[in-house]
Amino acid sequence: MAFGLQPSLLALAEKKLVILVRNFPVLFSFWLALSSGLAAHGGAYTGPGEPVPPASGGIAATGPLPPPSPPQPEVIASLSDYGEQAESRRRALAQMAALGESLSLAQLRKVRDVLRQQDLVDYTRCLTLCGPEALDDLQLQFRRSHPLVKAEAVYGLVTLDQKGGEKFAREVLRNPKLPPSCHAAALRALSDRGSLLAKAEALRQLQVGDKAPLFEALSLVAESAGQEHILHLIGLMERSSGRAGKEAHALLQSITGWRMGLDPMLWKQQWRRHQARGEEFTQKETAAQDPEQVTLSYMGVPIYGDHLVFLLDLSGSMTGALASSQRLRGEAALKELEWVLRNLPKGASFDVVAFNQQAASFAGKKLRPCNEANIQEVMGWIRQRNFQGGTDLFHILQQVFHKPGVEEVLLLTDGVPSSGLIQEPARLLAFVRHWNRWRNIRFNTVSMAAPGDAGQFLQQLAQEHQGLCKVIQ
Numbered sequence: 001m002a003f004g005l006q007p008s009l010l011a012l013a014e015k016k017l018v019i020l021v022r023n024f025p026v027l028f029s030f031w032l033a034l035s036s037g038l039a040a041h042g043g044a045y046t047g048p049g050e051p052v053p054p055a056s057g058g059i060a061a062t063g064p065l066p067p068p069s070p071p072q073p074e075v076i077a078s079l080s081d082y083g084e085q086a087e088s089r090r091r092a093l094a095q096m097a098a099l100g101e102s103l104s105l106a107q108l109r110k111v112r113d114v115l116r117q118q119d120l121v122d123y124t125r126c127l128t129l130c131g132p133e134a135l136d137d138l139q140l141q142f143r144r145s146h147p148l149v150k151a152e153a154v155y156g157l158v159t160l161d162q163k164g165g166e167k168f169a170r171e172v173l174r175n176p177k178l179p180p181s182c183h184a185a186a187l188r189a190l191s192d193r194g195s196l197l198a199k200a201e202a203l204r205q206l207q208v209g210d211k212a213p214l215f216e217a218l219s220l221v222a223e224s225a226g227q228e229h230i231l232h233l234i235g236l237m238e239r240s241s242g243r244a245g246k247e248a249h250a251l252l253q254s255i256t257g258w259r260m261g262l263d264p265m266l267w268k269q270q271w272r273r274h275q276a277r278g279e280e281f282t283q284k285e286t287a288a289q290d291p292e293q294v295t296l297s298y299m300g301v302p303i304y305g306d307h308l309v310f311l312l313d314l315s316g317s318m319t320g321a322l323a324s325s326q327r328l329r330g331e332a333a334l335k336e337l338e339w340v341l342r343n344l345p346k347g348a349s350f351d352v353v354a355f356n357q358q359a360a361s362f363a364g365k366k367l368r369p370c371n372e373a374n375i376q377e378v379m380g381w382i383r384q385r386n387f388q389g390g391t392d393l394f395h396i397l398q399q400v401f402h403k404p405g406v407e408e409v410l411l412l413t414d415g416v417p418s419s420g421l422i423q424e425p426a427r428l429l430a431f432v433r434h435w436n437r438w439r440n441i442r443f444n445t446v447s448m449a450a451p452g453d454a455g456q457f458l459q460q461l462a463q464e465h466q467g468l469c470k471v472i473q
Contacts, residue, residue, distance in 0.1 A: 076092070076096070076101075076103060076107075078092050079092040079093060079096065079103070079107060079108070079110070079111050080107045080108075080110035080111060082110070082113075086114035089111055089114050090111075090114060090115075090116070090119055092111075093111055093119060093122050093123060093126065094119075094122050094431075096122075096126055096129075097121075097122035097123075097125040097126050097129075097434055098122075098427075098430045098431040098433070098434040099427075099430050100129060100430075101129070102129040102130065102131070103126065103129070103130065104130065105127075105130040105131075105133050105134050105137070108123070108126050108127065108130055108134075109137075111123070117146070120141070120144065120146060120149045121146070121148045121149050121152055122434075123141075124138070124141045124149050124152035124153050124156070125152045125434070127141065127152075127153075127156055128152065128155060128156030128159065128160065131160065132160045132161075132162075134156065134160070135156075135157065135160055135161060138153045138156040138157050138160070139153075139157070141153040142154065142157065147179035147180075147181045147182065148181055148438060150178070150179065150181070150182050151179070151181035151182050151184065151185040151437075151438040152185070152437075152438075154168075154169075154172055154182045154185040154186050154189065155185040155186075155188065155189045158172075158185075158186055158189030158190065158193065159189045159192055159193050165189070165193065166190065166193075166195055166197055168186075169186040169187075169189060169190050169195075169197070169201075170186075170197065170201070172185075172186040173186050173187065173201055173204075173205075173213075180209075180210060180211050180212040180213050181212055181438035181439070183205070183209065183212070183213035183216075184212040184213045184215075184216040184438050184440060185437075185438055186201075187201055187202060187205065187213055187216045187217060187220065188216055188220075191220055198220060199220065199221075199224075201217075202216075202217040202220040202221055203217070203221070203229075203232055205217035206218070206221070206232045206233070206235070206236050206248075207232070207235065207236075211407075211440075212438055212439060212440045214236075214240075214244050215243075215244065215247070215440035215442075215466075216440055218236075218244065218247050218248065218251070219440070219466070221233075221251065222251060222254075225251050225254060225255050226255060227255065227280055227281060227282075229251070229255065230252065230255060230256070230267075230271055230281055231271065233248040233249075233251055233252050233255075234248075234252070234264050234267045234268050234271065235264075236248040237249055237252075237262070237264040237267065238264045241262075241345075242304075242305065242306045242407070243304040243305040243306065243407050243408060243442065245262070246262070246295060246304040247304060247466075249262055252267060255281075255282075256281050256282050256283065257282050257283045258270065258281075258283060296340060296343055296344065297340075298310070298336060298337070298340045298410050298444075298446070299332075299333070299336050299410075299412065299446045299470055299472060300446075300470045300472070301410065301444045301446060301467075301468050301470045302468070303340070303344075303408065303410070304407075304408060304442060305407030305408030305442060306344070306345055306347060306348045306349070306407065307348065307349050307350070307367055307405050307406055307407045307408070308344075308348070308349075308350045308351075308367075308406070308407070308408050308409070308410065309350070309351045309352075309353060309367075309400050309403065309406050309408075309409045309410070310337060310350065310351070310352045310353070310409075310410050310412070311353050311355065311396060311397075311400065311409060311410065311411040311412065311413075312333055312334075312337070312352060312353070312354050312355070312382070312412055313355065313356070313412060313413035313414060313448075314354045314355060314356045314385055332448075332472075333412050333446075333448070334379070334382060334383070337352070337379075337382075338375065338379055341370055341375045341378070342375060344370045348369075348370040349367035349368060349369050349370055349405065350363070350367055350368060350370050350374075350378075351363035351364075351367050351368065351403065351406075352378050352381075352382065353396055353399070353400065354382055354385050355392065355393075355396045356392070358392070359392070359395060359396045359399065360385070361399070362377075362378045362381050362382075365403065365404075366403075366404065366405070367403070367405050367406070393413075393428060394422040394423075394428060394431070397428070397431070397432055397435070398431070398435065400441075401432070401435035401436055401439060401441065402435075406439070406441055407441065407442065408441065408442040408443075408444070408467075409441055409442070409443045409444065409467075410444045410445075410446065411443070411444070411445045411446070411458070411461070412445075412446040412448060413445075413446075413447070413448065413454075413458070414447070414448040414454070425453070425456075425457040428457075429457070429460060429461060429464065432461065432464075432465070433464060436465055440466075441465065442465060442466045442467050443461060443462055443464075443465035443466070443467045444462055444467035444468050444469070444470075445458035445459070445461055445462045445467065445468075445469045445470070446458075446469075446470050446472065447459075447469060447470065447471045447472065448472055455469075455471060
């Protein structure tokens with residue numbers, strides 16, 4: 001990472017490229033599993049066991065959206081303008097943090113008089129964007145109790161302190177009392193500054209890490225996954241049957257070319273056979289798909305996590321029919337949702353957020369256990385709601401990324417944001433990147449006959465967060 005450079009459109013483009021390259025092996029393997037699982041159905045489907053002709057377009061293949069437009073000069077000026085209303089200055093701060101736009105430390109300090117507790121994450125992110133002169137201020141933020149504020153401070157301290165950053169990162173990674181978000185931030189900071197410690201610490205997290213730092217480690221390993229990682233990934237499958245184990249399984253398939261199931265013992269046996277023969281554990285020809293490999297899926301998107309949030313678009317356009325089956329879009333989504341909830345593993349938890357111009361969460365602040373009583377209640381709750389209004393994604397996504405315990409999100413919609421505070425797709429993507437920096441939530445999207453611009457937005461949203469975008473016409 002280069003310090004003291006002013007962010008530019010080129011820098012933003014480079015950041016997106018790094019995200020895509022970092023996650024390519026996992027995404028490619030996800031796609032292999034998905035395409036194999038759907039082949040038996042002839043392509044897309046609108047409900048459990050209901051084959052239909054392949055959806056035109058399949059996985060969205062359009063290019064990335066252009067970078068978000070930079071903040072207007074008046075937005076930057078309002079940040080430090082004492083005459084501006086406090087709320088306007090806080091919105092300007094959030095915009096600067098999401099877009100990664102740098103400013104001077106003197107400018108940033110002027111906003112401190114209007115900061116609330118919930119603004120400190122944005123403020124700490126902006127401190128890092130000020131460069132090395134903000135190191136003392138970052139030390140102060142690291143002492144705060146909020147886990148995401150501490151994580152932003154860790155990232156800044158590791159990347160900006162050329163002399164002591166690596167040592168500090170190792171101290172953070174070995175401190176079990178710090179929140180997982182801090183461990184994830186330290187690991188990514190080591191990688192972004194090009195430290196040789198990054199790969200070693202990532203392998204260590206595969207053995208001892210959990211949740212955010214574990215997913216961060218998998219992302220780093222995926223950048224250059226090879227034969228030397230096979231035993232580490234098999235070991236992760238042995239200790240995790242949830243999302244982490246399934247992502248390790250996807251990486252193993254990408255490295256070896258084998259299409260075995262989720263049983264780590266089978267993988268270990270094959271690895272030992274190849275070792276005994278002095279051969280690499282690879283094969284050029286793809287083996288037949290093992291039935292165990294195909295995971296539970298929602299509208300054709302495989303589910304890897306056990307703690308899920310389903311975001312269902314209830315805007316007026318969802319009353320339209322699917323061209324592939326003439327079923328109503330909303331009806332297809334609800335039938336599939338009920339089937340998925342009844343087939344989630346024991347111990348799973350969930351929430352359903354129904355949205356149009358306003359959003360309503362079934363579970364509230366915490367996820368609910370996935371049991372028969374809650375399934376019946378949520379289906380009745382959804383059917384009482386009407387399909388009407390526009391689509392306000394900004395506030396819905398903001399709520400999801402502040403909900404504890406979420407591993408995976410599935411967004412089903414047929415359009416781009418059409419109401420709410422932030423409607424520009426590229427700018428909304430920037431906010432989501434900011435909210436998900438230390439959560440590492442996997443984000444999937446289902447495009448229900450969405451037009452071109454909407455499909456492009458949904459594809460990029462999934463790609464940037466280790467998920468898949470499925471197109472259903």
